[in-house]
Amino acid sequence: xxxxxxxxxxxxxxxxxxxxxxxxxxxxxxxxxxxxxxxxxxxxxxxxxxxxxxxxxxxxxxxxxxxxxxxxxxxxxxxxxxxxxxxxxxxxxxxxxxxxxxxxxxxxxxxxxxxxxxxxxxxxxxxxxxxxxxxxxxxxxxxxxxxxxxxxxxxxxxxxxxxxxxxxxxxxxxxxxxxxxxxxxxxxxxxxxxxxxxxxxxxxxxxxxxxxxxxxxxxxxxxxxxxxxxxxxxxxxxxxxx
Amino acid sequence: xxxxxxxxxxxxxxxxxxxxxxxxxxxxxxxxxxxxxxxxxxxxxxxxxxxxxxxxxxxxxxxxxxxxxxxxxxxxxxxxxxxxxxxxxxxxxxxxxxxxxxxxxxxxxxxxxxxxxxxxxxxxxxxxxxxxxxxxxxxxxxxxxxxxxxxxxxxxxxxxxxxxxxxxxxxxxxxxxxxxxxxxxxxxxxxxxxxxxxxxxxxxxxxxxxxxxxxxxxxxxxxxxxxxxxxxxxxxxxxxxx
Numbered sequence: 259x260x261x262x263x264x265x266x267x268x269x270x271x272x273x274x275x276x277x278x279x280x281x282x283x284x285x286x287x288x289x290x291x292x293x294x295x296x297x298x299x300x301x302x303x304x305x306x307x308x309x310x311x312x313x314x315x316x317x318x319x320x321x322x323x324x325x326x327x328x329x330x331x332x333x334x335x336x337x338x339x340x341x342x343x344x345x346x347x348x349x350x351x352x353x354x355x356x357x358x359x360x361x362x363x364x365x366x367x368x369x370x371x372x373x374x375x376x377x378x379x380x381x382x383x384x385x386x387x388x389x390x391x392x393x394x395x396x397x398x399x400x401x402x403x404x405x406x407x408x409x410x411x412x413x414x415x416x417x418x419x420x421x422x423x424x425x426x427x428x429x430x431x432x433x434x435x436x437x438x439x440x441x442x443x444x445x446x447x448x449x450x451x452x453x454x455x456x457x458x459x460x461x462x463x464x465x466x467x468x469x470x471x472x473x474x475x476x477x478x479x480x481x482x483x484x485x486x487x488x489x490x491x492x493x494x495x496x497x498x499x500x
Numbered sequence: 501x502x503x504x505x506x507x508x509x510x511x512x513x514x515x516x517x518x519x520x521x522x523x524x525x526x527x528x529x530x531x532x533x534x535x536x537x538x539x540x541x542x543x544x545x546x547x548x549x550x551x552x553x554x555x556x557x558x559x560x561x562x563x564x565x566x567x568x569x570x571x572x573x574x575x576x577x578x579x580x581x582x583x584x585x586x587x588x589x590x591x592x593x594x595x596x597x598x599x600x601x602x603x604x605x606x607x608x609x610x611x612x613x614x615x616x617x618x619x620x621x622x623x624x625x626x627x628x629x630x631x632x633x634x635x636x637x638x639x640x641x642x643x644x645x646x647x648x649x650x651x652x653x654x655x656x657x658x659x660x661x662x663x664x665x666x667x668x669x670x671x672x673x674x675x676x677x678x679x680x681x682x683x684x685x686x687x688x689x690x691x692x693x694x695x696x697x698x699x700x701x702x703x704x705x706x707x708x709x710x711x712x713x714x715x716x717x718x719x720x721x722x723x724x725x726x727x728x729x730x731x732x733x734x735x736x737x738x739x740x741x742x
Contacts, residue, residue: 497739
């Protein structure tokens, strides 16, 4: 947790709109983390941010197990979003959780989870896709990356309708790339401007799916002969492309 | 498992030295995977490789639960190693396991696990550092990346003696880089030649440690204001630098 993420209702009367000091009261996991893992003490200054709002500093006024009182000053905007959108073939639930944290900590603000031939249908029944569990990962990602602005995550349980009817609008004016071991074009580096990265399932997209993606303007690119796990492929592809 | 990794003693009389066909007999986890997850059938051609040796094809001759018989032909060399060495502040055990898989699948052949101020001392007692468990992750990484050549992993339980006495030889003629949020030099892209990447613990290296690393020629570089989890930082930094 590189940032203590405060919610509007942690403040009496809501978060401060200017740079004046405000009191916040935090309980539960976040308070345990501050006291236990960070070993914060009275008077310490913690990096804080308000969900959807600004960053600043919170001075510890009171600290008991499971409860922290802070004097908060907010003085700067959250970091700029990374202009990258992610389309991700739904991985198995524990991998999904980690990928959501990684993508959020990297600063992505738009993630579409899609079906594909090699996605196990049972994954769509997972509790990892509940609003509550998705949100928990996104919050961990914001805390990791020092950000306050949640990504939007959508679920698309049919490949072809998503690609044919929705992906065009999703791409907008961005370049789209899908790493694929058979691609003849080497993955470009340091692309300028917004982009969309499409990451297939373990086992890869089938040729039919690559064809449909190509038809709507997503370029298959080669990242080398080695096939990475999804959770490594996401940061690897984004680092290479941006 | 993108590659079925065969061991010398899976072959009667050892693996073939030329391109002649040889019989291999596989049991245990690998056989379960071939039959269960890959749903291989009699006559299927599987991608195989011999640990430390060449790649080729194995035709399924017999398949029962927990046992696979293959007719193996080896016809090509494993992919080239990635000329990147990794120095990694020991992460907590489950993260270590995943990072070893990622690094191995990327083609790294040399990994040094080191202590640092913000590494929990108890991590050094973990069963994840036993030869058997380390080897299990490296084999998973080879299977993932389609490679046969194991990386060498060493453990260094004292930061300063490692950096002052061993890191110079470890670097050899390679450039060394350590991602660090306070670094003023932006992380270079697409560096030519061999390099060493030094990845700190969650919470980062302390200033003293960055100074010692800098003294032996490791350059602190900035990967942006966002701090990534170790398991995302490793593929991210390697993709950016190579």
